[in-house]
Amino acid sequence: MNPTDLPAAVERDANFNFGYLDERTKRMIRRAILKAVAIPGYQVPFGSREMPLPYGWGTGGIQVTASVIGPQDVLKVIDQGADDTVNAVSIRRFFQRTTGVAVTERTVEATLIQTRHRIPETPLAEGQVIVYQVPVPEPLQRLEPRETETRRMHGLAEYGLMHVKLYEDIARYGHVATTYDYPVMVDGRYLMAPSPIPKFDNPKLHMNPALQLFGAGREKRIYAVPPWTSVESLAFEDHPFEVQRWSQPCALCGSTQSFLDEVIVDDRGGRMFVCSDTDWCRQRRPADA
Amino acid sequence: MHRPAIRVEGLSKTFTLHNQGGAQLQVLRNVSFEVHPGECVALDGASGAGKSSLLKLIHASYLASAGSIRIDDGSGAVEVGTAAPRELMRLRRDVIGYVSQFLRTVPRVAALDVVAEPLIEEAGDSLDRARDALQQAEGLLRRLRIPARLWQVPPATFSGGEQQRVNIARGFIRRKAVLLLDEPTASLDADNRITVTAMINEARQEGAAIVGIFHDVRVREAVATRTYDMRQAL
């Protein structure tokens, strides 16, 4: 079954249950999701299944998507903002084959978006669901390796330690050096790892009209940010939270509002900065570009 | 009219040496006396007669085996033998002064601070009172001829005489109703002996009740209003 042999429009394979997972598993995961929605930012343990791809490839996000997807959904899958990278293409095909749903690269057309490491630049709308793939759900893990202790810290909302990390960054580098997976406080209660999105995307988490779901397959945790929930990036009063800025616009679409990737264009060190969100970039360019 | 500042009745002290087969060592038997404000009682007796032990009993460093020691704290008589540790700490802070022959030095505290400490502790957070305490400490050190260059030096390196004078200054910086003096002039030169004698007399005239051990006959004659013969005590 070489994937390149499959046609571009993938037929649903009726040998699989809808969404690959069996219905009992989906119900179990949906219960975890409901609990996660009810307690914004709280990590709900769930019985993560073995999936037909390795951990680290989005098994958590896929299980969440598989549990919420319906026949009427329009699915978009991105990896680092792009719809056409191997991970995105594989996951999209996986769901086409196991559900037969319509797919799209347009953010505005999608009802369900699975993402690795980005939030689309196009603002999400009410009714949309975005599913994040999460490698490390515990924001305190590097600071406090004992899970018994981190769970207690969440339970008691003892989060001084997270600020210790930010303090260390400022003492050492003059600014907070964390640029990805920048810790946030959800609904003023739970400290949360937003998955390795750039901190550029953190403001989009806040009061987002879409339902945001997070799945960590290896660590067996699901958490959620319901629509219109406060999500605050940690900071100090005298070192407020700031996002990355670029000195130049996107070389393709001229956007000054989007997250840019540096692209090497030749063997002589030539480089340019282009939008990481390929759909956003395409929509902004002249139709024939 | 005056109540006695110190009232000792039927006081006995026996050390039981549990690790020497329970040997009993009696140092005092049935001691009774009173000291009124403005009196200075010199304890008289040979070495080993229990003079220092008696002072330590009054100071509550030793526990009495029998009898009673009562100290007037201004509002009533406190029974030293049954007072709670906290009560004894209060007595020592506010009522009883004890000057021994030896200064127990704290390694890195300057002489001036050693002397001022009893007042500083009382001063709490008040900077004015702390400054005032240091000034009083300077005055006492000057009076006792400790050169100013030594004031900021920890007394551990001082000579025996210098240490003793620091100890006296510390013992006299707060006015106490009861003063216990254990050989306060033992290693002092003539000038300082005269100064200390004067300080003891001033304290007594201000109303302190003093019990002391004074080996030096000249000092004893200069300060004591009467003597207590320790031979009655054993």
Next chain:
Amino acid sequence: MHENDRPILRVRGVVKRYGARAAVDGVSFELWPGEVLAVVGESGSGKSTLLNAVSARARPDAGEVEFLTRHDGPVDVYALSEAARRLLARTDWGFVHQNAAEGLRMNVSAGANVGERLMALGERHYGRIRAEAGDWLRRVEMDVARIDDSPQTFSGGMRQRLQIARNLVTRPRLVFMDEPTSGLDVSVQARLLDLLRSLTRQLSLAAIIVTHDLAVARLLAHRMMVMKGGRVVETGLTDQVLDDPQHPYTQLLVSSVLQP
């Protein structure tokens, strides 16, 4: 000063068993504001177990530990919710470990070690946290230039002073210390003892110091409690216990050391 009229800590009938053996067997005492109590005894006497039981680190099998809070009067520390107990432990209490590495975060800087309690209490101004940390490093006689250094690079004495600063930054009223000076060189020990002595007095801290070293007790403590086999065999003013010990075991302890 009304709060000084009541004990800050009241311990009643504390028992802590390990299997059939009672490591602490019915200990009661009171500690008053500003008072320093030394608990002495040999290893295995139960003194460290007692310290853990009264500092809410190990629930006793029997007995009560009552702490006089700033605003809510006396509370049974084991009846508090875990959240309240932990809040108490990092605000109004301090705990100085024998091994500084247990009491410090060895992988973050000295400044962050001191600042952590402030951040845990919601201080969110980097400049103020740093200034306060610097101030406390000075108070424990450390070079402020080392504020960004890791405690890994510090000597034993410096680590211990850093641990003290980390504990005192929230101005606790009660500090527990477990052999705070043992394992240090003698000269370093003397300096640390001086520091502890002056800090306990300046801040009028109530403190419980567990030590096997009678000289430490003599220098720091107002009162002493001598433990043997999980029980208190003698208690009293420090100089009284050391100069006129009553119990055979205390006499043995005192006679076993040179001039405590």
